[in-house]
Amino acid sequence: MPVVTYLEAIRQALFDEMARDERVFVMGEDIGAYGGAFKVTEGLIEAYGDKRVIDAPISEQAIVGSAIGASYMGMRPVCEIQFIDFIACCFDMLTNFAATSRYRNGVGVPIVVRGPCGGGVGGGPFHSLNPEAFFLNTPGLKMVEPSTAYDAKGLLKAAIRDDDPVLYFEHKFLYRRIKDEVPDDDYIVPIGKAAVRREGTDLSIITFGAMVYTALEAAGTLAEQGVEAEVIDLRSLAPLDRDTILDSVAKTSRVLLLHEATLTGGIGGELAAIIGEHAFGYLDAPIMRLASLDAPVPYAPSLETAFLPGVTRVVEAAKKLVQY
Amino acid sequence: MPVVTYLEAIRQALFDEMARDERVFVMGEDIGAYGGAFKVTEGLIEAYGDKRVIDAPISEQAIVGSAIGASYMGMRPVCEIQFIDFIACCFDMLTNFAATSRYRNGVGVPIVVRGPCGGGVGGGPFHSLNPEAFFLNTPGLKMVEPSTAYDAKGLLKAAIRDDDPVLYFEHKFLYRRIKDEVPDDDYIVPIGKAAVRREGTDLSIITFGAMVYTALEAAGTLAEQGVEAEVIDLRSLAPLDRDTILDSVAKTSRVLLLHEATLTGGIGGELAAIIGEHAFGYLDAPIMRLASLDAPVPYAPSLETAFLPGVTRVVEAAKKLVQY
């Protein structure tokens, strides 16, 4: 199987889905001739023309709003938000218009809104966001975030074919750093299914996105010290895969929740609540959360490193947990 | 002490603070001659003139953005969002500009953004929102929601005097239904302090806003059946009052988290995580959450009643909890 980058896998999904379904089109800032700020859409306009690859003005509300309208006409728009941070500018359109349409009207909004999220690249407070918790309290939206190239392609294809609005967060740190085997043949990774990235018996590290690699590295270190950590990659943030989560907790009885967004109000809360309510009997220790510090994402590398939850902190937390 | 409504208490706070500090001014849609959609600002323009009571166009981004600018010039703006649902339209301005300014620059943004939240009045999907979870993952913001007239006045005064941006959610169901003793003299209710509304030993119901009354009613019913519920009114949602919360859990060992926003991704998750991590040793039962169903707020009264977490469901959940 060909080995491709995470970024290339996303690009392939767009190419494939546009070939497969003439209703799919893409819209966003600088995605045409320029190929997008990160070159995710490179070559698309040459292949599919400017009627299906639309360079938009700097108007996130218009991009998402017109995507909703086009979806009402049977199209399947894929919107690029140049940096996912700017999704704040169309928060209203997503949470109020897109998310509620099916419930109110029976009229679905099959759009995908995708964009680069996450830190670790010196992007500072407005180019590093992990916005999942902003949207978690809005029924009607789905959210996914792949950590591998395989999932990046398969989840994007699933998102495009989904009949509901899907937010697709791609972690920019992984774009060119992560490579793995990605089939040329058509496949999807279903929304709503987590993956066990490493099996273990002593604790479960539940995470997603770039933090999967932090967790795996920490798990390696822990193994050397005799602690076997299971690493769960959520992949789908809404809906969450309760079965995989609870199965893992039943097995390990200890939970470390790890995410890159800041701690307070992050998705870790939701996970803690689900586990605390539905796996209470299995827990041998408090559920621990580890996340970025409660501050905007700082710019200076010295600060950002201190801000993000790194391997050392994961290892420490895990050890505390198994010693409880 | 005079007995006044929740709404009147808010109005008094605005009057008082404008008298006290010439830097305080209010801005919003229809707040001048009309006195606001709910008449919260009635009489203000007559007392303070249209330079300090500014009727704005339908432009939530402009209202909050210009408040930020004015605060940089030493003013203390209080913005009214006609229905808090429309805060989605200035989500970016709040989370990106207002919340981060102090951290980035050392320049604080002492603004208050207030508006009517909550359901139970047939407002439908866009006039019933409880948006606290949207903002909980943004460091730099504070959030409060009073349940009594006393707190409504005291918290608003505290919010106006606070040097950071405060979101002040007033529950529209309580506006004219709730009345209590409110001093004429100056006082504040400090941000960050919860209140114990009823003492109990068998379980803690942790809640806020209009749900405080649901909880109290349920506690009454439970008491008749021999179950003593403690009812905590959070009042401040960011920051949360960990001490009061954890003290109560230490006492009762059983927790029911109750909020009016929908379940998944709601503030209950954050509470569950804090309690699960820091009071694990005290827990005798799973932490339970009760909230509105995961759907947009429906319009028809028959639906809304089924949607909201009512007294019956609270009583049932509490009984399950004490029987665990």
Place this chain on the structure above:
Amino acid sequence: MAKASKKPEKASDSLASNQLLEMYWFGRLAREIEERLVILFRQSKVIGGLYRSLGQEGESVGTAYALKKSDAVLPLIRNMGALMTMGIRPREIFLQYMAKGESNTRGRDLNIHIVHMPAWTRDLALTADQGRPGVDHDEPVVVGPISMLGDSIPVAAGIGMGARMRGRDLVSMAWIGDGATSTGAFHEGLNFAAVQKAPLVVVAEDNKFAYSTPISKQMAIKRIDERAAAYGIPHEMVDGNDILAVYDVAKRMVDRARAGEGASLIGVDTMRMQGHAQHDDARYVPKTLVEEWQKKDPLTLFAKTLMDRGAANEKRITEVDRMAKSYAAEEADAAEQSPMPDPATVARGVYAGDDYAEPTLEFVKSPFWEKQ
């Protein structure tokens, strides 16, 4: 340049008598429905507030009448006339206002958030490989709005763009209040539509107030159509209470949109003749302003035009008025019989695969309708 020797031709000149009567019917029906709603409101049968279009029925009908029945509309809270013109059945309005389970939003959305998506939009959505659907469906798309003002403009632009991508002959028309033109969504949506030459006509209604806010506190321009000057699209101002004048401008704008010439904006000069909603006594509105506009009631003026043009005599008009009143009453009565939504359904249909109920589809033709 020599002076033009004859008046420019107006589209309204070639409207047949039955068409003129039909337009009158739509306007009158809109008013009668709202009158009926006031009664229901007083009986506490309407859920929530009641927002009326009294005095603005003319612009709604005149603009919508320039559309084909297969076009798309995005009405707001004062476009009952447009809804009638597009063929929404009055019963649906009443069902919706009373939050009934058989309404198209099944009692879930606000009373004025009327939606009506014809079956063909569902076909489009469901079948990937069906090729381009035909254009012979005689059913409009009525997009259910949300409360956040301005948001319908980007959506309307997308409707136009999407329909064009699907090869459909469709023009999208969106109404918007003076106040709502101050929103960012309006700006972003209309700018994008202009650049994309989307088949979109925006009708910006200067009805002098946004809730209690006079237009002078909303914008510093005097003519609302100048909002469009920032987008490089044609814009015109028209007397909103002169139905045929409205129709003429709308026809031009709709035709150019259909011909691929892109978006435009019509500014209508009209007046909200009651408070923002029934709870609002509109104390802030100068009496003289109301009196002035009372003389310009669009339906009264149009009745006169009908008679002038020999399309109807007074008797016929009285007859039509009575028809409208009793039709509204019948439809209201029928709607009242409908059950409230079943609480057991409350959490259903948030995501696909759990769509427990398809909306009822039922467009109606006016009694004056002939294949035109």
Place this chain on the structure above:
Amino acid sequence: MAKASKKPEKASDSLASNQLLEMYWFGRLAREIEERLVILFRQSKVIGGLYRSLGQEGESVGTAYALKKSDAVLPLIRNMGALMTMGIRPREIFLQYMAKGESNTRGRDLNIHIVHMPAWTRDLALTADQGRPGVDHDEPVVVGPISMLGDSIPVAAGIGMGARMRGRDLVSMAWIGDGATSTGAFHEGLNFAAVQKAPLVVVAEDNKFAYSTPISKQMAIKRIDERAAAYGIPHEMVDGNDILAVYDVAKRMVDRARAGEGASLIGVDTMRMQGHAQHDDARYVPKTLVEEWQKKDPLTLFAKTLMDRGAANEKRITEVDRMAKSYAAEEADAAEQSPMPDPATVARGVYAGDDYAEPTLEFVKSPFWEKQ
């Protein structure tokens, strides 16, 4: 009407030689700073991307020079010239670009997000009962922007409104790219400013591209200043590479703002002479366009004006150029010595009461400055 017998007086006619030289200095300094930044960028000492204003220095200087030193500015990514004009010390720029702990954002905000709040704003914020502060502070307000384009316009409006409420003589000036005028925030902010007659001047820069997007895909108007037609405020288009022409328009707009006549917009016609940032080779820009604008370099043109007006000879200009270059180099070197932020501070100062460090305040005057 009789023909005007003499040319209208221009504000730039009465600029003294030292003022002209000062303007040149600001422009040249801006360019030299950026040249130095390119070197630092290549050495990987700049954190993040590097966005330049090459070719746009003229409009930044010409507009900002129309302000008083005590006014407020909200620059964006291509307004290094405005920052120099307002008295920001080059060292602060370099500190910020290298994310140093002594920068005004203490390494926390993006490199181009320069902020500088004079002590008097802090006084305003802290003292409730101090009465109205005086207006004799000779320090500008430089608002730290955020990345979300457009957001600075409502904030700029609020700065103007807030200052007016505090009884301060202050005009607020905000720059914005062609692309950023498509945002909802721009629309809402400028409309509100227009209604409120806020002392605000917006400078809309048509530099032909927004990242890779040509202006034709951004808006359907040909003249960017027409964006303001929707708000009922004065707007003018000016050749952005003619510093004095820019100054003349800006002076008019600033004066009227100061006189209480409200907001306005200046459209500047200019060209971004490199890619969006250093990583962008700007392949999408037609060669001929670049060549055409190369002939119109604002600093080259202005040097000629200086000589024509006898404000400087060639030797003096070369000298100034050299001064600027070495000043930039010195300041960069000094900044390089500064330590990186202490990781222990990372979570501090999110809320009041934990403000561990006050920003360093240090405005500078140009070497050509005399009390004017």
